[in-house]
Amino acid sequence: MNKTDVVERIQKLREKLEHHNYRYYVLDDPEISDKEYDSLMNELIQLEESNPEMKSSDSPTQRVGGEPVDKFSRVPHEIPMLSLDNAESQKELLEFHNRITKNIPVNDIAYVAELKIDGLALSLKYESGKLVQGATRGDGSVGEDITPNVKTVGSIPLKLSKNVNLEVRGEAFMPKKSFSRLNKEKEKQEERLFANPRNAAAGSLRQLNPKVAAKRDLDFFAYSVANIEGEEIDSHFDSLQLLKQLGFKLNPYITSCKSIEEVITYCEKWQEKREELPYEIDGVVIKLDSFSQQEMLGATSKSPRWAIAYKFPAEQAVSKIKNIFINV
Numbered sequence: 253m254n255k256t257d258v259v260e261r262i263q264k265l266r267e268k269l270e271h272h273n274y275r276y277y278v279l280d281d282p283e284i285s286d287k288e289y290d291s292l293m294n295e296l297i298q299l300e301e302s303n304p305e306m307k308s309s310d311s312p313t314q315r316v317g318g319e320p321v322d323k324f325s326r327v328p329h330e331i332p333m334l335s336l337d338n339a340e341s342q343k344e345l346l347e348f349h350n351r352i353t354k355n356i357p358v359n360d361i362a363y364v365a366e367l368k369i370d371g372l373a374l375s376l377k378y379e380s381g382k383l384v385q386g387a388t389r390g391d392g393s394v395g396e397d398i399t400p401n402v403k404t405v406g407s408i409p410l411k412l413s414k415n416v417n418l419e420v421r422g423e424a425f426m427p428k429k430s431f432s433r434l435n436k437e438k439e440k441q442e443e444r445l446f447a448n449p450r451n452a453a454a455g456s457l458r459q460l461n462p463k464v465a466a467k468r469d470l471d472f473f474a475y476s477v478a479n480i481e482g483e484e485i486d487s488h489f490d491s492l493q494l495l496k497q498l499g500f501k502l503n504p505y506i507t508s509c510k511s512i513e514e515v516i517t518y519c520e521k522w523q524e525k526r527e528e529l530p531y532e533i534d535g536v537v538i539k540l541d542s543f544s545q546q547e548m549l550g551a552t553s554k555s556p557r558w559a560i561a562y563k564f565p566a567e568q569a570v571s572k573i574k575n576i577f578i579n580v
């Protein structure tokens with residue numbers, strides 16, 4: 253490709269990705285599969301890497317999610333809600349581990365491996381143990397206030413077991429059974445179907461009328477503490493135990509791993525077993541356990557350097573997603 257072709261291709265990819273971000277994050281109605289989206293994004297990342305003068309802070313490669321929509325009040329996130337870097341192979345997982353070992357001795361490293369639930373991220377704020385706000389991630393800095401909808405999700409506690417001030421983050425999702433039931437009903441009513449459970453969950457929670465969300469049988473797993481007052485915690489794993497004690501529902505398969513080999517075994521196991529789960533997962537999230545190590549590594553504008561999402565390979569996912577898209 254000559255320079256003009258590169259400039260044109262970068263421009264084209266940015267426009268396409270902006271368009272698909274809007275369909276996915278704002279309308280909850282994607283036109284292409286996640287794997288197709290990821291391959292456009294990877295092409296843009298590579299073109300920007302090999303042509304650094306073309307990098308730009310408003311490129312989709314540098315930005316999280318989509319703009320919050322005006323129908324909801326805006327919620328600024330004091331601690332940004334970031335995206336995650338992806339690893340698509342064992343080799344890329346090992347590269348992630350090698351980057352970490354440049355700063356931290358290998359014997360001091362412990363990871364937490366978690367299923368990557370395919371839903372939408374929520375921030376929940378509690379004051380004196382009471383739920384006061386539920387918000388979407390939005391563009392990472394500003395989310396949408398969807399508190400009345402969040403309160404309809406049965407597994408989100410309205411009151412905690414302790415009167416703490418806390419901001420917790422986690423994934424709201426629609427179980428597979430509820431998703432197929434919902435689409436069957438929509439089919440009967442001759443309404444447009446949801447492309448997948450992720451979009452059904454997001455579409456249900458981003459409604460103005462909380463009665464809609466209340467009917468949708470949504471679920472929630474907490475996966476991190478963004479902020480807590482009056483508790484001393486040193487590690488991600490310990491913070492999850494505290495969340496459990498406070499009354500949150502946690503995914504039962506979260507595990508602590510002492511080595512990257514244990515992480516790889518966990519990823520392989522869940523790649524095999526993902527179909528057995530009653531909800532969709534699109535990978536595994538791997539997080540460095542120690543908070544001081546996380547702080548030392550920090551984050552880019554888009555994602556933390558101490559975590560990575562291992563995304564399951566295309567084959568299984570594409571055939572499945574294609575089926576869903578054909579049905580729509």
Ligand code: NAD
Pocket residue numbers: 272273275276277282283284285286287289290316317334335336338366367368369370371372373374389423475537561
């Ligand atoms: P991501 O989905 O790759 O990873 C970040 C998200 O993972 C978090 O925000 C959180 O919601 C979720 N998550 C689930 N379980 C988690 C756990 N245990 N711990 C931490 N986080 C957990 O990144 P993203 O920025 O949310 O979305 C980008 C992806 O969305 C793309 O790679 C693509 O697959 C999809 N997308 C698709 C389209 C489309 O048109 N099909 C458009 C835009 C984005």
